[in-house]
Amino acid sequence: xxxxxxxxxxxxxxxxxxxxxxxxxxxxxxxxxxxxxxxxxxxxxxxxxxxxxxxxxxxxxxxxxxxxxxxxxxxxxxxxxxxxxxxxxxxxxxxxxxxxxxxxxxxxxxxxxxxxxxxxxxxxxxxxxxxxxxxxxxxxxxxxxxxxxxxxxxxxxxxxxxxxxxxxxxxxxxxxxxxxxxxxxxxxxxxxxxxxxxxxxxxxxxxxxxxxxxxxxxxxxxxxxxxxxxxxxxxxxxxxxxxxxxxxxxxxxxxxxxxxxxxxxxxxxxxxxxxxxxxxxxxxxxxxxxxxxxxxxxxxxxxxxxxxxxxxxxxxxxxxxxxxxxxxxxxxxxxxxxxxxxxxxxxxxxxxxxxxxxxxxxxxxxxxxxxxxxxxxxxxxxxxxxxxxxxxxxxxxxxxxxxxxxxxxxxxxxxxxxxxxxxxxxxxxxxxxxxxxxxxxxxxx
Amino acid sequence: xxxxxxxxxxxxxxxxxxxxxxxxxxxxxxxxxxxxxxxxxxxxxxxxxxxxxxxxxxxxxxxxxxxxxxxxxxxxxxxxxxxxxxxxxxxxxxxxxxxxxxxxxxxxxxxxxxxxxxxxxxxxxxxxxxxxxxxxxxxxxxxxxxxxxxxxxxxxxxxxxxxxxxxxxxxxxxxxxxxxxxxxxxxxxxxxxxxxxxxxxxxxxxxxxxxxxxxxxxxxxxxxxxxxxxxxxxxxxxxxxxxxxxxxxxxxxxxxxxxxxxxxxxxxxxxxxxxxxxxxxxxxxxxx
Numbered sequence: 001x002x003x004x005x006x007x008x009x010x011x012x013x014x015x016x017x018x019x020x021x022x023x024x025x026x027x028x029x030x031x032x033x034x035x036x037x038x039x040x041x042x043x044x045x046x047x048x049x050x051x052x053x054x055x056x057x058x059x060x061x062x063x064x065x066x067x068x069x070x071x072x073x074x075x076x077x078x079x080x081x082x083x084x085x086x087x088x089x090x091x092x093x094x095x096x097x098x099x100x101x102x103x104x105x106x107x108x109x110x111x112x113x114x115x116x117x118x119x120x121x122x123x124x125x126x127x128x129x130x131x132x133x134x135x136x137x138x139x140x141x142x143x144x145x146x147x148x149x150x151x152x153x154x155x156x157x158x159x160x161x162x163x164x165x166x167x168x169x170x171x172x173x174x175x176x177x178x179x180x181x182x183x184x185x186x187x188x189x190x191x192x193x194x195x196x197x198x199x200x201x202x203x204x205x206x207x208x209x210x211x212x213x214x215x216x217x218x219x220x221x222x223x224x225x226x227x228x229x230x231x232x233x234x235x236x237x238x239x240x241x242x243x244x245x246x247x248x249x250x251x252x253x254x255x256x257x258x259x260x261x262x263x264x265x266x267x268x269x270x271x272x273x274x275x276x277x278x279x280x281x282x283x284x285x286x287x288x289x290x291x292x293x294x295x296x297x298x299x300x301x302x303x304x305x306x307x308x309x310x311x312x313x314x315x316x317x318x319x320x321x322x323x324x325x326x327x328x329x330x331x332x333x334x335x336x337x338x339x340x341x342x343x344x345x346x347x348x349x350x351x352x353x354x355x356x357x358x359x360x361x362x363x364x365x366x367x368x369x370x371x372x373x374x375x376x377x378x379x380x381x382x383x384x385x386x387x388x389x390x391x392x393x394x395x396x397x398x399x400x401x402x403x404x405x406x407x408x409x410x411x412x413x414x415x416x417x418x419x420x421x422x423x424x425x426x427x428x429x430x431x432x433x434x435x436x437x438x439x440x441x442x443x444x445x
Numbered sequence: 446x447x448x449x450x451x452x453x454x455x456x457x458x459x460x461x462x463x464x465x466x467x468x469x470x471x472x473x474x475x476x477x478x479x480x481x482x483x484x485x486x487x488x489x490x491x492x493x494x495x496x497x498x499x500x501x502x503x504x505x506x507x508x509x510x511x512x513x514x515x516x517x518x519x520x521x522x523x524x525x526x527x528x529x530x531x532x533x534x535x536x537x538x539x540x541x542x543x544x545x546x547x548x549x550x551x552x553x554x555x556x557x558x559x560x561x562x563x564x565x566x567x568x569x570x571x572x573x574x575x576x577x578x579x580x581x582x583x584x585x586x587x588x589x590x591x592x593x594x595x596x597x598x599x600x601x602x603x604x605x606x607x608x609x610x611x612x613x614x615x616x617x618x619x620x621x622x623x624x625x626x627x628x629x630x631x632x633x634x635x636x637x638x639x640x641x642x643x644x645x646x647x648x649x650x651x652x653x654x655x656x657x658x659x660x661x662x663x664x665x666x667x668x669x670x671x672x673x674x675x676x677x678x679x680x681x682x683x684x685x686x687x688x689x690x691x692x693x694x695x696x697x698x699x700x701x702x703x704x705x706x707x708x709x710x711x712x713x714x715x716x717x718x719x720x721x722x723x724x725x726x727x728x729x730x731x732x733x
Contacts, residue, residue: 092579341563341578364566427568427577434576 004209006234007244010381012414014171014237014335016210020294020301021174025182027305028318030105034077034309035087036062037097040348041138042145043069048098054081058107059285062098065133071146072136073098076287076307078106090331090340097346100309110283117185118281121193128197128280135279136286136349140271141165141240142332144350147272151197153261160264162195162203163249164273166218167233167240169208170333173353175290176270178303180207180214183274184221190273191228193280198266204249205230205270208239237335238412242267244381256408271352291315291347295356297323306347313343315354327362330355335413367422376415376425382408386415386425393432402436409433482535483507489531491523495599497622498522510536517541523620544694545639546621548602548614552588552633553649553712555609559584559663570596575630583662586652588612588633597628616643616715637693642715644698646691648673649712653686660708667710673702 039045046063056062056075063073079102086094107113123131133148153159164187168176180187187205195203205222207215207230215232222228231249238244243254245267252263260267268276271289278284287308294301299320306315312329316322322329322343330337331351347354376386384405392401406429415425487507498521500506510519516538521528526542533540559582565574571593579585588611595603595612602618603625614625616639626634633651648667652659656668669687676682681695682702689710691702700719703711 088579088585091577093585338577424568427573431568431570431573431576 004232004234005248006236007239007247007381009383010379010414011236011238011244012379012417013235014417016235017171017294017296018174018177018210019172019296020292020303021177021211023174023178023300023302025178025290025303025305028307028310028315030077030102030307031310031314033082033099033101034307035097035099035311035344035346036073036076036309037087037089037095037346037348038063038073039095040073040144040308040350041071042143043067043071043149045096046070046073048084048096050081050084050098052081052083055079056081056100058105059111059287060108061285062100065136069146069149071138071148072134072285074136074285074287075100076309077102079103087344088342090338090345092341097309112282112284117189119185119189121189121196121280123193123196123280125197125199128193128276131280132197132276134285135275137272137275137279138286138349139269140275140289140349140352141269142336142350142352144348147268147276150266150268151194153198153266154259157261158264159198159200159261159266160202161250161266162191162198162200163245163265163267164191164194164203164205164270165240165242165245165267166205166207166211166214166270167245168211169235169237169240170335170337170352171237172294172355173292173333174294175292175303175352177211177214178292179274179290180211180218180270184217186277187218187270187273188221188225188228189281190275190277192225193276194266194268194273195227200266201227203228206233206239206245206249207231208233208235210235238381238410238414241381241410241412243410256405286349289347289349289351291351292353293319293356294353295323295358296361297325297358298356299323308349309346311343312340312345312347312354315347316343316356323356323358325359326356327359328357330357335417336411364424365422367424369421370423371421373420375418375420379414379418381412381414382410384409386429387423389432390423390425390428393428393435396435398432398436398439401432402440406432406436407440480511483511485535486510486532489524489528489535490521491528491620493523493599493620493622495523495620495622495624497620497624513538515539522546522622546636547616547619547639547643547645548621548623548625548634549637549645549647549649550588550594550612550614550629550634551647551649551651552586552611552631553665553710554582554584554587554663555611558665559587559610571628571630584652584654584659584666586631586633586650586654587663588631593628593630594625594634597624599624638696640693640698644713644715645693646696646698646700646703646711646713647693648689648691648710650710651688653688655687659687665709667706668708670707672705672707673711676701676705 044067047066048063050062057078060075061072062075065072079100082099082101084098089095129148129151137147138144191203209232219230233248246265275286291306292303293315328339331340389406409429413426490503494502498506529540561581562583565581569591571589571591574589580589590610592605595605600618602615603612605612621636650667652666659666667688671684674682674684679695679697681692683690703713
């Protein structure tokens with residue numbers, strides 16, 4: 001039997017708990033009001049172009065991209081702009097955004113609302129990139145890096161492989177899985193569009209082996225096209241990390257501090273590929289996405305197609321309401337997601353799931369001293385020494401932390417997950433990363 | 446056998462003597478001149494090595510003092526004017542007199558005033574909590590209460606008050622080294638002028654949200670109404686971004702701003718109880 005591919009260093013096997021894997025994607029009713037933040041991506045926040053009292057339609061630009069590394073924000077509903085103001089996001093700090101009161105559901109005329117599959121296109125690379133940029137597409141895997149930036153490699157670098165990330169290694173989440181099952185043709189077209197934009201001949205769709213149905217379906221659809229293949233990968237967290245996926249699929253290792261393009265690879269999520277299809281073939285900008293709402297305590301774990309800006313509370317209601325013994329509501333998956341302090345926090349372009357954890361699951365255990373077992377070292381997919389980095393961050397020895405490559409940490413949480421002393425390794429490392437980043441930036445100036 | 450011992454002693458003595466001679470000349474050649482006043486100055490410093498002066502310990506500060514042509518920028522907050530006078534005397538310079546200072550935590554968001562809206566269970570330090578999110582209450586400006594200032598203080602001048610949820614400065618112990626000011630990620634701690642008997646009038650709030658938002662999160666938040674600014678005869682109070690600030694260098698401790706504050710955000714400490722209010726009341730009742 002052939003060995004399945006995976007990345008080599010580290011990794012953990014958290015229980016999968018894919019409760020909503022068998023639930024088809026349903027459309028969540030449009031909420032009565034939405035809050036659309038102007039910063040849903042990495043880079044400069046977009047600048048609002050609507051004012052209080054303006055009438056907007058679905059798909060209309062309401063905030064314009066302010067620099068190259070930034071994206072447009074489109075209205076996800078039709079109605080009247082209530083105000084342009086600040087509201088707390090998942091970090092609790094207020095962020096600027098646009099409040100819209102929903103009236104009806106009127107779309108702009110350019111959008112093709114038919115379900116019909118459009119396979120053919122005759123655009124060249126730069127045209128595709130331009131359309132992607134206009135449609136406000138960002139990486140839907142969670143990091144929300146503007147897609148058009150990824151598609152324009154820096155000078156002197158050339159991509160040769162496009163990797164489509166269908167790994168979904170986070171426990172509980174199933175939004176990508178469902179999308180692959182229900183929209184395989186669209187994803188393949190999206191992949192072809194991305195290949196054209198990048199000018200590459202080869203694309204690999206990486207999917208973990210716990211989704212055999214998705215692997216089968218996409219392999220079948222990919223047969224029609226030369227250059228597109230599906231790679232079944234061994235189940236291991238964090239395979240969905242960009243660098244891990246490149247290693248697993250191509251065997252190439254991205255150098256420390258480097259971008260994937262340094263080894264000729266560009267990674268995009270399946271959700272992004274689908275959004276690219278919709279943007280180019282259907283003229284539909286990114287204003288809705290698939291979100292998993294799940295958790296052991298809730299009545300109906302399910303997958304919804306949700307308009308951006310919908311409050312989390314609406315999703316929770318649709319899944320059967322908030323159970324009484326709720327300990328935490330997490331935006332994202334259990335490993336990398338973050339707990340949110342209020343259910344008013346809206347769904348954004350990077351929200352792949354909402355996880356509701358029971359009180360007893362959610363509580364952290366008391367932490368004790370490090371016993372030097374080095375499990376965190378074995379678990380770290382980046383080959384770092386988390387126990388050491390934690391101590392360095394705790395003692396504020398930031399120069400050594402930098403030498404020990406603290407900035408290579410991608411915050412996957414494998415170290416904290418595996419620690420038998422329940423030490424908050426990632427908390428300290430993340431703090432250290434912030435400080436070291438500050439120091440490095442001030443040095444550049 | 447005995448001759449071996451003699452030889453040994455003789456050889457070692459010759460080696461020892463010649464090494465001593467070489468070392469003597471080498472020491473002469475490479476002698477580093479050090480100003481004896483550095484030691485003298487250092488002896489007069491508090492030896493706390495707190496870094497409050499901005500230098501890496503008392504020795505480094507002493508060196509800087511000796512090098513300096515005037516003591517304008519050099520001040521030991523721990524030793525105060527007394528120490529600086531001594532240093533100036535040794536160096537034949539003039540000391541700059543400065544007001545003594547004391548740290549104050551500008552947040553009164555105790556458990557009674559500021560209800561918790563969520564629970565943080567990450568690593569319990571202010572720096573980490575602040576880097577993750579805004580805090581356990583709706584006020585994103587206030588004290589987180591994990592005691593980074595307490596950890597930073599070398600003088601036991603901060604007590605953690607788990608009953609209040611906000612640490613308190615012990616005025617008698619505080620030397621105004623500024624370690625806590627650096628440690629607080631919310632920038633709550635201010636070094637204020639130390640008044641006789643440690644009296645103080647302070648706006649104990651840093652919330653720059655609009656009045657309604659601030660008040661909703663905390664019952665003693667400054668809402669930036671400006672009443673205190675109007676009441677102040679000494680221009681000590683300024684309002685900026687919906688937040689009042691009392692400049693301790695201008696404040697005369699008249700306490701007129703305290704009763705006009707609608708949210709009790711202005712705190713007076715170590716004053717005798719007020720009598721004036723009662724007299725006013727009596728006058729009113731007699732007039733009726």
